[in-house]
Amino acid sequence: MAQLTYRDAVARGIAQEMRRDDRVVLIGEDVAGAGGVFKTTVGLLDEFGPRRVIDTPIAEQAILGAAMGAAMTGLRPVAEIMFSDFFAVCWDLVVNEIAKTRYMTNGQVTLPLVVKTGNGGALRFGAQHSQSIENWAMAIPGVKVVTPSTPADVVGLMAAAIRDDDPVLFFEHKGLYAAKSEVPDGEIVDSLGTAKVRRTGRDATILALGLMVPRAIEAAEHLAARGIDAEVIDVRSLVPLDTATILGSLHKTGRLFTVEENPRLLGWGAEIASIAVDECFWDLDGPIQRITTPHVPLPAADSLEDLVLPSAELVATTVEKALQS
Amino acid sequence: MAQLTYRDAVARGIAQEMRRDDRVVLIGEDVAGAGGVFKTTVGLLDEFGPRRVIDTPIAEQAILGAAMGAAMTGLRPVAEIMFSDFFAVCWDLVVNEIAKTRYMTNGQVTLPLVVKTGNGGALRFGAQHSQSIENWAMAIPGVKVVTPSTPADVVGLMAAAIRDDDPVLFFEHKGLYAAKSEVPDGEIVDSLGTAKVRRTGRDATILALGLMVPRAIEAAEHLAARGIDAEVIDVRSLVPLDTATILGSLHKTGRLFTVEENPRLLGWGAEIASIAVDECFWDLDGPIQRITTPHVPLPAADSLEDLVLPSAELVATTVEKALQS
Amino acid sequence: MRLPLSDHGYGQHDIVLPPKAQDRHDGADIDLSKRLSVYRKLQEMRQFEKRAYDLFMRQLVKGTSHLSLGMEAIAAGFGAAMRPDDYTFATYRGHAHTLARGVPMTPVLAELLGRANGLMGGKGGSMHLTSVKHGMMGSYAIIGAHLTIANGAAWSAQYRRSGQVAVCFFGDGTTNIGAFHEALNYASVFGLPVVFVCENNLYMEYTAIADITAVPRPAADRATAYRLEPIVVDGNDADDVYLTALSVLERARRGEGPSLVEAVTYRHGGHSRADPGKYRPDAEVEAWKAYDPITVYRGRLRRLGVADADLDVIDKEVADAVELATEEAIAGELPSPASALTDVWSDGGSSWRN
């Protein structure tokens, strides 16, 4: 049991898998010599050498194409897209090629690959380097979508993603890279498609992802002080979606709230709200409310960015107001 | 008043605006000499000449970049992305550049441009040429999203889109190009951000878009025969969203259904369902149900494609079952 | 010869005529049995594509389809030179490349008809023909992407030291999209065993490549930008293609990295089913139809002493095979409804929730 940063947990998870399976290779911009611009791949070049850990040109389509072609011919590549915003320059590889090929070929092609990326805001990087885009990926049939919120989950979910035979988009939250917490020693392998209850409660269910998880937990503590016992669920995986855990909690509490870093329209919470109002309508004791970034690009100034991203205080007051009315 | 195809309505709408404003120019692959691969720009080269109607290389990023740079310096370009699936190769220009620049520059840059595209399935083009991706665009702050379902709406909404000072993504449904109906003579200018009630009813509200609109109307007729009086709303515009019309109808009927061609997860109906369960919870007499393509890529075989796309019959039986239970 | 805009509303460009002489490669050192097998392949591709076209006209093939009529020598020449375990990456215009790898006609035709006995059970269609066990790693319908995917297969071969080579076919219009540039630089930097083959048929869909490309030779004139040799071959002469294929495949196997080959050719018909191809000047079309890959090759075999009768036997055998394939394809069941929901995931299903 040792303290580990979220950042170091990424490298640990990849190293764990590279040690046991030499089909696992890593490519991306500055991932080798520099150990990644976010230092999430430090030490991998030294341990596994330049055949398995490779610096690429600035060519995201070439990177994902290389990963896909290698995956369909026997390797298990991990590719990095430095900032998730850059998925926009290689989106074709994700949505039209990687996501659809198994289906189009009637199962002839298997694509065991992971695309890791730095996602999310709160670092004052401005509109083109701060987006939370898990919802873009959730809308595409054929890719799995994972977002860990703790160092231990990073290691275990990265291992599960690399061992999975389907393409997994692995969203690391840039705002959590410096976060540190206990991680068990030895091999850790988590399972995809599972949410985690971070705090149990009776009065309301609060769903959160990535950086919003610690904020939701903090909000729940404020709420406890105000006599409201909220359950906080770390969704962790959007595809597959752990509807059992989510709807089970809603069945218990009767109230559902989502805390989403993405802009409002078609954020991931919209899908869950639509599932809940269809399948659990009679469980609902009141409206489902989504707490999201307003539907605007992210501003660069720290004072403005803090204003638009959902805060623990906003979550707490929103839930409190809703339960009082 | 003359019969016009949806296909010809596109060219008529563009021509109407090119005649009144020589800042309006058209670029795209095969849009000039060939009049478009879907024949939606026939006659424009002859009338407006090669300075204003331009065939481009296969380079979607270059096409949207040209449109954006021209729009910020005094022109009002219309650019074609032949199939909406190809937005994936130029998504960066849409989401990171066109959508965000006005905001990032604090209003210094205005982008009066339209991107027209052939969207949707039912033509047996397979997984990479049949997608309905309005939901991809709806998730991006800074672009307006329009999908007409009739020839008259095509003319009027195209005119409105070209006259609008913001970027508009104009989704033409490939499955409707051959559809023919009455279109008034003379200039037609519609307004963005407005839904249209296609059939009034008391028992249920059915929302549809594009090719799903005629299917929803047909379903409503089946339902009428079964004693259910359904209201059918052609959403037409996802951004801005005409929540007044949509929620007003829900207030009246108490039941909401969406008919979406997109795959299930985060289809456009998810956002509307989440708004409804938040703002109109007490109006709801029962679950909100979304009728969508299952969460799979589109199969090529006609028998399979017909199976996965929502049909009038599926809509009718779903609504009927829901209202009976 | 320059055609003013007025002659045909499709831009302004020189028309490109094929070589006059058809015997330029008669003397090539290729043994006759190999040449006869190439001739058979050419016939298979030609007769298959014609049959596919007839079936469209009979409304049996839905959707769209892109034929290689007139372009068969490229697929046949490369197919004859490739190792069985080499990888092919093709475009939506991929019927010939699929047959070139030895995939039987029946499942290909059945796929066009959307039948359960189709190569992908009807789920992919004409534009996505794939047969992994034949090394046919897929047909891709979004311009550019598959060049980067071919790099990945080549990288994997290099990593596994398998000696396999990835061969990626694409059109002239594809040389202007970003993925082309990324893929070529990437392959060159890492010395990948990949061969990029530009099938330059002078047109993208309806627009002449010359009207929207900065250089006259869309692929060859870009080669030096990636530290590669410019290589241009006669795409209508299967022997020229075959010999070039042998040398670039060998180069890749020797670990000397990628090659970029521009094969100049022409399509007899339109871009796709819907297209009559009217934008092409008649003089150009006629000249190229006369310089047909099958005419060229059959003429050569006759000059080399093969009797017409022997060639007719091959033609007839192929015709019978096409007949049989047609019957088997048409007799195929429709795909089971359940198959619409299979194979999104490696567990065989499409579930996104528990």
Place this chain on the structure above:
Amino acid sequence: MRLPLSDHGYGQHDIVLPPKAQDRHDGADIDLSKRLSVYRKLQEMRQFEKRAYDLFMRQLVKGTSHLSLGMEAIAAGFGAAMRPDDYTFATYRGHAHTLARGVPMTPVLAELLGRANGLMGGKGGSMHLTSVKHGMMGSYAIIGAHLTIANGAAWSAQYRRSGQVAVCFFGDGTTNIGAFHEALNYASVFGLPVVFVCENNLYMEYTAIADITAVPRPAADRATAYRLEPIVVDGNDADDVYLTALSVLERARRGEGPSLVEAVTYRHGGHSRADPGKYRPDAEVEAWKAYDPITVYRGRLRRLGVADADLDVIDKEVADAVELATEEAIAGELPSPASALTDVWSDGGSSWRN
């Protein structure tokens, strides 16, 4: 000189040294008043960037920032040659290019500090500096896109027959992404009045351009792929840049189409605020720091008879301007909360519903 992997864990490549002689362009036909204004610009950029750096260290600038220290001659040389109504398109490394167009220091510094008096009210930040009224059409932080956008501005100028030229600056690493290729071909095909300027500082972020590029000169060696002349200039000699800029701008104004200029330079510091730049061999860093654009230019002016005292006056005036800008920026208010929700749309608001 080749550095083995062991020396620095960052790939294997030759180190590139600057020219030895600094007087190569002393004799250029540029009048002294112009040269003095160029010197002043160089000083403004240098002193501004140093101040920006100090303010990061004082935690006053949040987020990231990319400085042009060592690369100022390119911005200064082009800025001096451009017409006031020409268009500039820059990258996240755009402070110098913004000052080059005459944008005052205060709003630029205030933008870095996220203040209401910032150039974009704090909403864009360091990576997106834009001042339309100065022809500074934006700084773009996703690699490649802005080359295609610059084409659009050039197309508009061509369409309006305004005689304006769009100048687009980008780095060496950008030459390997797809948008570069699409933009260059597109500009060449349509003969657009655009000048593409590759600031080749030998590195992308932490990776040497030589390690991941197929050709030695990332831009110039690609020029012929677009029917353009390969042009390489000394990016640390403002006079060489200025004279080249004049000629390519004129060419564009004459309607002769785009140019691609590779300006070889070096950054004194790391890629961005976070980066110490350790991946660069010391010998390389020292040589380039010695061949500093300001040293080069000041030396030239002295050889041409300008007294140190007169240059010191300029330096001092610039220093005072930087001081004032710093005070005004720090004194700036925080942006109003309401501004977070303005200007998504042309109506000034951000509403997505009625």
